[in-house]
Amino acid sequence: MNTTEAKNMDEAQVIAAEHAHHAEINTFGFWIYLMSDLVIFSVLFATFAVLGKNYAGGPGPTELFHLPYLFIETMFLLLSSVTFGFSMVAMNEHKKKAVIIGLIITGLLGLGFIGMELYEFRELIMAGHGPDKSGFLSSFFTLVATHGTHVTFGLLWLVVMIIQVIRQGFSYGVRSRLVRLSLFWHFLDIVWVGVFTFIYLMGMV
Amino acid sequence: MDQPHHENENMGAGHITKRNYLIGFILATVLTVVSFGLAAFKESMPRNVIVIMLSVAALLQMLVHLYYFLHLNKSSEQRWNVIAFAFTALLIFIFVGGTIWVMYTLNLRMM
Known part of the structure; x- marks a missing residue:
């Protein structure tokens, strides 16, 4: 090994180490964003805790929600979290192929979740139980739709990342973005645990 | 060359294995089924008991997700993530707990 080669090796190692450090800081920054998002969601949960019993003479959770439907919706999101983990x-x-297939399955499961949520919203509004009917329905729609919007943007990000993996492979940038998207996706699943427990199930018992 | 390459894999998001995701998935599924089961058989127990059990199941499931999916643990790599999370948990406790406390007592006084 001559000196030039040795120098190049050193530089490669330095760059790799810098990348690792840079990625850790990026991930931490994204984590801080997730924590601020968590604050938004908890304030919406608090709003629901205050307004959630004000049915204004209209129907409550027991009449409006269906356990089996909600269970399938929940499993869609949980499964998509695991398939994303396998992709990582x-x-x-x-x-590369396994990652692309895993991400596509994740996207389809996420799409199934969002589809079921939108169908539920449509049914509620068509039956005259829109967000304008009671404090309960206002806070319900605000919280659940905020979560749904997050999942929708997660899906958009997922499509972009699938294209980037196909076109760029596992470049440094692609990998670090996939790590952050995985955090975002798992985070949304945690929020959903709160939603199905405190909004749906608690209202139904 | 291999060494820095491997350090680069985690990117500050913790060490991941297929096994951990499977364990997390099984635990989360069990807790989800328990929660839905409690709601389905709500006549078998007093409401207070069901509410407490649902809250415990949700809290446990969130911890399962944090540990197995988001890889929060005691490693030095995760320290700042855990500190940020703990601070956020404190904020949430003040926001949510404070809101519920103030609004419920207000409600009682207005009766």
């Missing part, structure tokens, strides 16, 4: 494991093993 495949990414670390540099299996």
Whole structure:
């Protein structure tokens, strides 16, 4: 090994180390954003805790929500979290095809979740139980739709990342963006645990 | 060359394995089924008991997600994420707990 080669090796190592450090800071910054998002959601939960019993003579959760439907919706999101996790494991093993397939399955499950949520909203509004009917329905629609909007933007991001993996492979930027999207996706699943427990199930018992 | 390459994999998001995701998925599914089961058989127990059990199941499931999916743990790599999370939890406790406390006592006084 001559000196030029040794120098190049050193530089490569320095760049890799800088990338790792940079990625950690990026991930931490994104984590701070997630924490601020968590504050938004908890304030919406608090709003629901205050307004959620004001039915204004209209129907309550027991009449409006259906357990089996909600269960399937919940499992869609939980499964998509796991398939995303498997994609991240495949990414670390540099299996491009497995990552793309995993991300597509994740996207389809997420689409199933959003589709079910929108269908539920449509049914409620068509039956005359829109967000304008009572304090309960206002706070319900605000919280659940805020979560749904997050998932929708997550799906958009997911499509962009699938295209980037296909076109750029696992470049440094693509990998660091996938790590952040995975945090975002798992975070939304945690918020959903709060939604189905405190908004749907608690109202129905 | 291999060493820095491997350090680069985590990118500050913790170490991940397929096994951990599977364990997390099984635990989360069990807790989800328990929650829905409690709601389905709500006549078998007093409402207060069901509400407490639902809250515990949700809290446990959130911890399962945090540990197995978001990889929050005691490692030094995760320290700042955990500190930020703990501070956010304190804020949420003040916001949500304070709101519920103020509004419920107000409600009682207006009766």
